[in-house]
Amino acid sequence: MSPQEILANMLNAHDLTGIEYKEWILVDEQLPAIRADTFDYKEYEDGAGIRLDITLLLQNKKTITESYLGIGKNKISAVQNAFQNFVANSFHVFLSAFWQINNEDQIGIEQWNIKGNVWEVYIGNFGCKGDFNIPENLFKTIEEQIQEEDLNEDIYWIRIYYAHINGKEIMIEALKNNEAWPEMENNLKLVSWDISEKFYSLRNFIILKRRKNYLK
Numbered sequence: 001m002s003p004q005e006i007l008a009n010m011l012n013a014h015d016l017t018g019i020e021y022k023e024w025i026l027v028d029e030q031l032p033a034i035r036a037d038t039f040d041y042k043e044y045e046d047g048a049g050i051r052l053d054i055t056l057l058l059q060n061k062k063t064i065t066e067s068y069l070g071i072g073k074n075k076i077s078a079v080q081n082a083f084q085n086f087v088a089n090s091f092h093v094f095l096s097a098f099w100q101i102n103n104e105d106q107i108g109i110e111q112w113n114i115k116g117n118v119w120e121v122y123i124g125n126f127g128c129k130g131d132f133n134i135p136e137n138l139f140k141t142i143e144e145q146i147q148e149e150d151l152n153e154d155i156y157w158i159r160i161y162y163a164h165i166n167g168k169e170i171m172i173e174a175l176k177n178n179e180a181w182p183e184m185e186n187n188l189k190l191v192s193w194d195i196s197e198k199f200y201s202l203r204n205f206i207i208l209k210r211r212k213n214y215l216k
Contacts, residue, residue, distance in 0.1 A: 004036050007083075031059045032057055038053075048073065048074050048078045049078055058155065070083070096122050112147070115150070122208075127203040131198065155209050157177060159174070160173070162203075164200050167197045
């Protein structure tokens with residue numbers, strides 16, 4: 001089964017009927033469209049790895065791309081693992097923000113007033129790997145930085161990623177509309193992350209949509 005077929009089945013499982021058009025899946029024959037692609041398949045002595053890209057094409061022709069690593073005994077299980085990571089992190093945010101399918105266990109929906117505009121905010125669960133405590137001030141740090149931004153578009157998508165690789169090395173990535181976001185990265189460095197000699201990571205995905213019927 002191809003990645004595109006897996007994605008179509010996932011949508012069908014939520015009563016979303018999609019048709020394929022030029023390598024995209026259109027739900028109800030309208031944008032946003034969505035597609036799944038895999039890249040960088042590699043085989044190792046003890047298994048395999050692959051990268052899954054999920055891309056949404058919005059009405060304004062901009063694209064949201066979320067990438068996931070999958071690992072497994074072979075290509076099939078690596079692809080399955082990559083889709084599991086997608087479901088755990090971004091899938092339910094997409095379902096809620098664009099197709100009004102809400103799973104309260106997977107997503108939070110809030111209204112934020114940011115510099116005079118009201119936004120619908122779709123907040124995914126923290127996707128965690130490893131044994132660690134989520135910092136108490138983490139989401140407050142994320143929200144406060146978003147509140148500081150000058151948001152001139154009608155839609156924003158935000159992803160943060162933190163990886164504690166060992167006792168000395170960390171990796172932090174923050175993206176706003178697919179572009180590096182150094183202000184958020186700097187703030188995430190100040191969060192009280194657990195000290196550990198073992199690997200752990202955290203990922204979070206958020207979509208903001210401006211309420212067009214709101215008047216300042």
